[in-house]
Amino acid sequence: MSLFDLAGKNAFVTGASRGIGRSIAVALAGAGADVALVARSERGLAETAADITALGRTALVIPADVTSQPAVDAAVAAAIGQLGHVDVVVNNAGGSNFMVAFLDLRLSGWEKIMRLNLDSAVYVCHAIGGHLLERAEGSVINVASVTGMTGSPLLAPYGAAKAGLISLTKSLAVEWGTTGVRVNALCPGWTATELNRSLWDDPVSGPATVATVPMRRWARAEEMAGPAVFLASAASSYMTGQVLVVDGGQTVWP
Ligand SMILES: NC(=O)c1ccc[n+]([C@@H]2O[C@H](COP(=O)([O-])OP(=O)(O)OC[C@H]3O[C@@H](n4cnc5c(N)ncnc54)[C@H](OP(=O)(O)O)[C@@H]3O)[C@@H](O)[C@H]2O)c1
Structure with missing residues (x-):
């Protein structure tokens, strides 16, 4: 267990009000970290915070929109100010709320998706990078997607943003x-x-979506938590610039 121990570490997690971000934040706390929780929904953040305090760890709720650079700057300053330091950064906020053929895509839609999935991580890394480097330790985890590793029909902005996030990951690692x-x-x-x-709530499209996944099922959000704790902890101390794929085998099935 000590390999994965995060006692004495502080984490900063965006998109922590639900879903994968919540699961990761709670798992980091389970491994011993105190966690700054960032998202827009104060109610969702409060629910995540309750899960963390139940584990005996500190949760700092920071409502913020990660597509606003001033808001991200303020959130990072609040986390460092109130927790003392930050060791683990999880850029998880993201998603796409539309699918559209490329020629029907409006530029405003492209910009919105890029801001949420790529620019937000740039804002966070810019705001917190100096702090991490000054302390000469830290683990940044960028939650990308298999969509950023392949062609993404009807999801071109999302795929491009996640591919960009993977590239940013490699550049910063170097x-x-x-x-x-x-x-x-x-x-x-x-x-x-x-x-x-x-998609998953529908009896037809749910199984159809995962028909090309060797494990033939959807992941649960909690199944992203173990890999995140691994990347956050000393268990991955010689890993940087890597892409950890957690997809039930989807990307290895031709
Ligand atoms: N689910 C999947 O199949 C899947 C697959 C590959 C990658 N991913 C990636 O995994 C990450 C988490 O996705 P999820 O499935 O957990 O989605 P989700 O349930 O929709 O959660 C998204 C999280 O991001 C936050 N968020 C969205 N816009 C924000 C903004 N402008 N400012 C601050 N926070 C914002 C949301 O909080 P608020 O609404 O409260 O702000 C929420 O906490 C995303 O980056 C997504 O692209 C998901």
Whole structure:
């Protein structure tokens, strides 16, 4: 267990009000970390915070919109100010609320998805990178998607943003390689959350969606938590710039 121990560590998790972000935040607390929770929904954040305090850890609720750089700057300052320091950063806020053929895509839609899935992580890394480097330790986990590893018909902005996030991960890993700060990406496959309820909740489209997944089922959000704790902890101390794919085998099935 000590390999995965996060006692004395503080984490900053975006998109922590539900879904994968909540599962990761609670799992980090379960491994011993105190956690700053960032998202827009104060109610969702309060629910996540309750799960964390039940584990005997501190949860700091920071309502913020990660698509606003000033809001991200303020959130990072609040986390460092109130927790003292931050060791683990999880850029998890993201998603796409539409699917559209490329020629029907409005530029405003492209910009919105890029801001949420890529620019937000840039804002966070920019705001917190100096702090991590100064302390010469840290683990940044960018929650990308298998969508960023393949072509993504009808989801071009989302796929491009996640591909960009994977590239950002690799660039920062190289730039920060000797600093003690590691940067990795976690790529979930189909995971049943609010993001895609309309798919998995449907008796036809639910199984059809995972028909090309060797494990033939949707992931649960909690199944992203173990890989995140692994990337956050000393268990992955020689890993940086990597893409950890958690997809039930989807990307290896031709
Ligand atoms: N579910 C999947 O199949 C899947 C697959 C691959 C990758 N992913 C990725 O995994 C991550 C989590 O997705 P999920 O499935 O857990 O989705 P979800 O249930 O919709 O949760 C998304 C989280 O992001 C937060 N968020 C959204 N917009 C935000 C904003 N502007 N500012 C701050 N927080 C914001 C939401 O909180 P508020 O609404 O309270 O702000 C929520 O906490 C995303 O990056 C997604 O792209 C998901």
